[in-house]
Amino acid sequence: MATALNSELSTSKTHLDAFTELEKSMPGHDLPTIARLRRAAIARFGELGFPGERDEDWKFTNVGPIVRTPMRYDNGLSPCVECGSLPHGVQVLSLKEGLNRFSELIESHLGQYADFKQHPFVALNTAFWRDGLFIYIPPGAVVEPITVVWSTEHQSDIPALYYRRLLIVVGTEAQFTLVEDYHGIPQTHYLTNAVTEIVLGERALVDHYKIQHESPNAYHLATTQVVAPYKSNFSTHYFGMGGELVRNEVRVKFTGSHAEATVNGLYLARGTQHMDNHTVIDHAMPHCASHELYKGILDDKARGVFNGKIFVRLDAQKTDAKQTNQTLLLSDDATINTKPQLEIYADDVKCTHGATVGQLDEQQLFYLRSRGIGADQARSLLTYAFANDIVSRIQVPSLRQKLERTLLEANHLPKLEEGE
C-alpha cells in the first residue's frame, strides 16, 4: 500500500520532493492521463506555492500554521459509505478500484473541474490523492441518499495529512442525494484537504449536504466544484462546526441554460476557531438562477470570513442571482469579514446581495423573557432559531433531525417533541 512519509512537509519544496518519491506508488500511475494530471498539478503547485497575505483570495485566512506544521501522509483509505439498496447501474466504489473498472469515465472527469491551476491546495490534492470515492448515477436513476463518511485514524506524534477526493458523475435526468460527513477523533491534530467534483447531467437533480465536524484541533481545507448543465438543479447545504482553521469553498458553474442552484451554509465557531467560507457562482449561461444563503454564528474569539463571488458572463442574460449573508456575533471579541463580489457583464439580469452582521434582536429577547423564559435560555433559543433557519431546509429527515438535536444540545435547550 502507500508509503508513510514521515518527513516534514513544511515547505513547497518538501511537497515536490515527496511527489517524486511517491509518484510511482500512487493509484493510476500506470494510466497516462492520470499520471499527466498529477504531474501537471504538482508542477502548478510548484509555481503557485502556498498562498500568502498578499494573495487577495486568502487575505483574511492565514495558512501559516498549516504550512509550518510538520505532517505525515495518511495511508489513503477510502471513506465509509452508507446507502440503501442501489438501482441497477449505480456505481459506488473507491477511486482506486474505479480506475481499474471505469478508467475512461474517471479519466474524462477527474481533475477537469476543480481548478488546480488557480488553487494551490486543489493542486496538492490533485497531485497526491491516494484514494477516495467514485459515484456514478446512470441516466434517469432515482437514488436514495448516499452518505459518505470520512473519519480519521488514531493520533500519532506527527499530525496526519488526509487527501480526500470524491468524484460524482450524475447522468441525465437522474435524481440523487449525497451527504458528505467529515469527522475526526476529538483532540487529534490533522489536516483534511478535500476536493469533491460533482458533474450533473442535463435535467439532473442533485441535493448535496456536507457536515463538517472535524476535531476542534484540525485543519480543514476543502473545495466542492459543481458543474450544472442545461435544466439541471443542484442544491447544497454546508454545516461547519469543527476544525481550528477551516476554509470551505463551494463553486458552481452553469454550463447550460435554465439551470438552478441553491447554495446554503451554516457555520458555528467559538473559542479561537477560524472559519472561512468562499463561494463562487459562475453564471456562464443565460436563464439560470442561483439562491445563496450563508449564516454564521460566532462566539468567543472566533473569526469568520465570507466571500461570495457571483460572475455573470456577457452571454448570461436573464440571470437571477440572489445572495444573502447573515452573521450573528455573540461576543464582542468575535469578528467577521464579509464580502460580496459581484461581477456582472450581462445587462438584462437580476442580481441582489445583502449582508447583515449583528447581535440578537432586543425586541425578540424581551418578548421571550416577558413570557417567563430566562435571559440565557432566551438567547439560546434565538441563536438556535437563527441556525435552524438553514437546518430546517434539509430534505433528508433523519439528517435534519440529527442536526436539530445537535443544535439544541449545543444551546442547552430541551428536546423537540412531536409537531414542534
Next chain:
Amino acid sequence: MLEIRNLHASVEDREILRGIDLTVRSGEVHAIMGPNGSGKSTLAGVLAGRDAYAVTEGEVLYEGKNLLEMDPEERAREGVFLAFQYPVEIPGVTNTYFLRAAVNAIRKHRGESELDAGAFLKLVREKMKLIQLKDDLLKRPVNEGFSGGEKKRNEIFHMAVLDPKLAILDETDSGLDIDALRAVADGVNALRGPNRSMLVITHYQRLLQYIVPDRVHILANGRIVKSGGKELALELEEKGYAGLGIEDRVPAGV
C-alpha cells in the same frame, strides 16, 4: 394586586410617563384609554420590564413586592402577562416549543414539575378551543407570517396557557374582525375571576361592551387625567377627547 405611585419614565431623556398613580385590586378589570402617543404602551412596557424605558421616579408594587426590581422573566413567572400591541415574530421557533419553554420556566419557578409532552398538549388543546385558534398556528414559528388578527389571538392564547394573575392587554382589539373580537373577549372573560386582575388598553368602547371594566382611566400626556366607571368610555366615544376637555398634545421636551 397592583399599585402604581407617581411613576415617571423616559426614553432617551424624553419623559413620557409623568406621574402615574393607579391602584388595581384583585379581581378588577381596569380600562386605559387615551390619545395616540399618550404613553399607554410605555406604561405597559414599564410594567412588563422593557429596559428601553428608564424609570426616573415613583414605584410599582405588585402583590406588595417591588415590581421594578424584577427582571422581565421574573415578573412573568410571578404572574404578570403583557399582550403586546405589536407581537414580535420569532422565525425558527414554533409556537408550541416556545410556549412549552415558557410554561415550564413558570412551573419551575413555582416549584412544580415540568409538564410532559402529553400533559402540555392537553393544556394547549383546551386553550386553543377557548380562543378558537387555528391548528396550524401552533406548529408555525411564533407569529411569523401571522395575519394581524391571528397575532392578537395568539397573544390571548399565550395568556390562557400561561394563566397569569395580572394581565395587561395592549390594544388587543385593534385589527380584529367581529368574530375574533368575540373570541378574544370570551377568552378574557373566561379568565376573569376574584384572583385575577386586568389592565385593558384600548381605543374603542366596543371591546368594553364585551369585557366590562370596573374602572376606566384616560391617559393623556403621560398622566391619568380622568377616571370613572364604565360610563366614562361611552362618554368618551360620544364627545371625543376635546369634548371632555382633554388636550391631545405632544409632551414637552421633544
